[in-house]
Amino acid sequence: MILVVLITLVLSLLAVVLSVVVQPTNSEASLLLLAIGGGGLILSVYVLIQMRRRMKALRIEIPPVNTTIECRKCGFKSVREFQRGDYIFKELDKCQKCDDKMIITAIYREVQEKEKERSPFLS
Amino acid sequence: MGLLAAIAASQNLLAQFPGDSNVQLVLNLLFYVIFVVFILYGQRIQMYVMLREVEGSLYKLKFIREEGRKTAIDTIKEIGKPQTDPTQRVDKFLDYFTIAPQSLDPAGVVWKLEHILDVRDTRFKDEVKLMAPSADATNAYNLENTLEAAMALNYIYKIIRHFYLLGKKTLSLYVIMQIQMILPLVMREAEAYASALKAFAYGQPIGDGAGALVAAKLTHGHETKKIEKDCIVATVPLEGRTAFVIKAEGPGGNVGKPGDAVKTVIEENQGKVSMIIMIDAALKLEGEALGEVSEGVGAAIGGPGVDQFKIEDSILKYHIPINAIVVKEDIGDAVSPMRKEIFDGVEKALESIKRLILEKTKEGDKVIIAGVGNSIGIGQ
Numbered sequence: 001m002i003l004v005v006l007i008t009l010v011l012s013l014l015a016v017v018l019s020v021v022v023q024p025t026n027s028e029a030s031l032l033l034l035a036i037g038g039g040g041l042i043l044s045v046y047v048l049i050q051m052r053r054r055m056k057a058l059r060i061e062i063p064p065v066n067t068t069i070e071c072r073k074c075g076f077k078s079v080r081e082f083q084r085g086d087y088i089f090k091e092l093d094k095c096q097k098c099d100d101k102m103i104i105t106a107i108y109r110e111v112q113e114k115e116k117e118r119s120p121f122l123s
Numbered sequence: 124m125g126l127l128a129a130i131a132a133s134q135n136l137l138a139q140f141p142g143d144s145n146v147q148l149v150l151n152l153l154f155y156v157i158f159v160v161f162i163l164y165g166q167r168i169q170m171y172v173m174l175r176e177v178e179g180s181l182y183k184l185k186f187i188r189e190e191g192r193k194t195a196i197d198t199i200k201e202i203g204k205p206q207t208d209p210t211q212r213v214d215k216f217l218d219y220f221t222i223a224p225q226s227l228d229p230a231g232v233v234w235k236l237e238h239i240l241d242v243r244d245t246r247f248k249d250e251v252k253l254m255a256p257s258a259d260a261t262n263a264y265n266l267e268n269t270l271e272a273a274m275a276l277n278y279i280y281k282i283i284r285h286f287y288l289l290g291k292k293t294l295s296l297y298v299i300m301q302i303q304m305i306l307p308l309v310m311r312e313a314e315a316y317a318s319a320l321k322a323f324a325y326g327q328p329i330g331d332g333a334g335a336l337v338a339a340k341l342t343h344g345h346e347t348k349k350i351e352k353d354c355i356v357a358t359v360p361l362e363g364r365t366a367f368v369i370k371a372e373g374p375g376g377n378v379g380k381p382g383d384a385v386k387t388v389i390e391e392n393q394g395k396v397s398m399i400i401m402i403d404a405a406l407k408l409e410g411e412a413l414g415e416v417s418e419g420v421g422a423a424i425g426g427p428g429v430d431q432f433k434i435e436d437s438i439l440k441y442h443i444p445i446n447a448i449v450v451k452e453d454i455g456d457a458v459s460p461m462r463k464e465i466f467d468g469v470e471k472a473l474e475s476i477k478r479l480i481l482e483k484t485k486e487g488d489k490v491i492i493a494g495v496g497n498s499i500g501i502g503q
Contacts, residue, residue: 028146054179065327065460084325087374088336089343089502107328107500108466109459122410 005047012040068106071095082107170296173303177287180306181280187317188280191273192217198269198324202262203255212254216270217277219246237429247271261326264375268323268499272316272458279313312454319458323376328500330457333450334402334423335501336469337476338370338494342503351383355503362477363486364397373498381493382430386437388491394441397488399434400448400479402472403495404465407451414468415451416475423447424495444483448475461500 015037023030065082069092076097090104161168192213199209221243224235251258251267258266283302290299322329328336342357349372350356359366367388371379389396401423407413422434422445438445450468480490 031146054182082325082327087326087500087502088328089339090374106466108461108463110463119410 002051005044005051008040009044009048012037012044015040063109063111065107065109067104069102070105071098071100071102073100074098076102166296167294170290170294170299173296173299174287174290177283177290177299177303177306180310181283181287183310184276184280184283184313187313188273188276190317191276191320194320194324195266195269195273198266199255202258202266204257205254206256209254212250213270213273216250216254217274219274233429233432236427240427240429261375264377265323265326265499268376268497269320272319272323275316276313276320279309279316283309315455315458318455318460322458322460323499326374326376326500327460329459329497330452330461330465331404331497332461332499332501333404333452333465333469333472334494334496335370335373335498336461336466336494336496337402337448337472338368338492339373339498339501339503340469340473341366341368341476341492341494342370347503351380351387353377353379354381354384356384356388357503359492361490361492362480364480364484364488364490366480366490366492367392367396368492368494370494370501370503371496371498373501373503376497376499378426378495378497380430381424381495382433385434385491385493389437389441389443392489394443395489396441396443396491397484398480399438399443399445399491399493400476401434401445401493401495402448402450402476404452404457405449406457407453411451412464413452413456413462414464414466414471416468416471417449417451418475418479419447419449420445421447423449446479446483448472448479 015033017037019030019033019037022033066079067082067086068077068079070077074095074097076095086104086107088104088107092102092104094100095102196210196213199205199213203209221239224232224239226232247267247270248263251263251270255263255266283306286298286302290302319329321327341359341361342355345357345359345368347355347357350369353372354369355372357368359368369381369384369388371377371381385399403423403425405417405423407415422431422438424431424434434445437443450465450472452462452465456462456465476492484490
């Protein structure tokens with residue numbers, strides 16, 4: 001598919017160049033070549049953009065999940081990336097500050113929202 | 124009409140077109156040909172456009188399905204350490220189906236449905252045990268959830284493929300149209316399951332676990348005991364009342380049977396329960412904020428309806444008032460790793476519970492708080 005689009009793109013470019021070349025001698029043919037070349041150029045670029053968008057849409061992106069670890073005694077808190085085996089209220093190693101056991105208090109992902117749609121119905 | 128107007132406008136433009144009259148003639152002819160083609164084959168062209176759109180989505184669905192299958196197989200190999208290659212068994216599992224009970228005579232259909240679901244659950248657990256013999260209980264639950272997500276993706280792909288091929292075969296606009304119209308919603312669901320796969324495979328809390336997290340926050344630090352199938356209950360002193368907090372046992376991916384658990388607690392207390400509060404994640408409507416907390420009455424529980432039926436049956440027997448608190452989220456957020464907004468919503472739900480208890484019950488009363496949802500990645 002991509003090969004066909006690329007060939008069309010090259011041929012279209014060739015037609016545009018040819019139209020410039022023949023313009024002084026045959027304006028009618030130049031105009032037709034320009035129309036064909038321009039049309040082909042627009043079409044192949046459009047198809048390429050569509051193909052790129054489709055490839056991009058195939059990817060499933062999941063934002064990273066973070067684990068919050070807290071010491072209930074001294075309030076020391078740290079956030080790290082989620083590791084297999086983490087779960088909320090899991091007891092972990094001792095706190096760096098007070099030697100009390102630390103626990104996982106939160107596991108969540110933060111999503112950067114795209115610019116919100118403007119609508120009078122969204123409050 | 125629009126097409127005719129466009130052609131008329133083009134002809135006006137052609138009149139001003141520089142160059143020989145032959146060019147005008149050719150272009151004029153071209154426009155008439157296009158006009159006739161659209162008149163005669165307009166519907167067919169529309170059909171091909173629709174088919175192309177479905178085809179594009181089908182490629183994506185195929186990709187997602189393969190990802191699901193691969194994730195399931197890789198997770199089984201990593202956690203379960205099977206002696207043989209599980210690929211064939213996983214492929215067989217993905218085509219597994221459940222036949223709903225006959226409801227021509229609806230009396231007793233709930234119990235028939237419950238039995239079928241129990242058989243399905245047992246069969247799934249046995250299959251997982253065979254596929255992943257080294258997996259512990261928590262990982263076995265997570266694997267079961269991963270396989271179920273992969274199964275859902277496989278099913279969605281097959282349905283869309285069926286209508287696409289049927290549409291191509293029959294060239295019926297209406298066959299293609301019906302699938303093309305619901306395609307955006309189907310794709311949303313498929314993408315939701317795709318993001319659920321990793322969450323299930325890694326044992327991350329998901330949006331649906333909002334209710335279970337509310338209950339976990341109440342039970343944490345209190346003694347818990349196992350209750351009806353895969354649930355736990357803790358007796359928690361709350362605002363001078365005694366709260367029996369119920370949730371599915373975590374941190375494995377499991378929803379338990381809250382219906383049976385609520386019924387058991389009510390019976391253990393001879394029906395002397397002042398109020399039941401159920402907390403669950405609920406699908407939000409477009410325009411509603413993610414993690415928004417709403418209150419209402421009734422049994423807040425989804426699923427096939429067996430648990431809701433049991434809870435309603437139990438509360439009717441003793442005339443116990445039931446309140447519901449829901450955390451709003453969309454389908455994608457419900458099965459993908461929990462978002463911060465939902466996590467914050469859990470805190471708001473806890474405040475609502477405390478307020479409800481203070482407003483609707485007296486000191487010394489007994490209250491049941493049931494946190495409904497998948498307890499994956501949530502301890503107690």
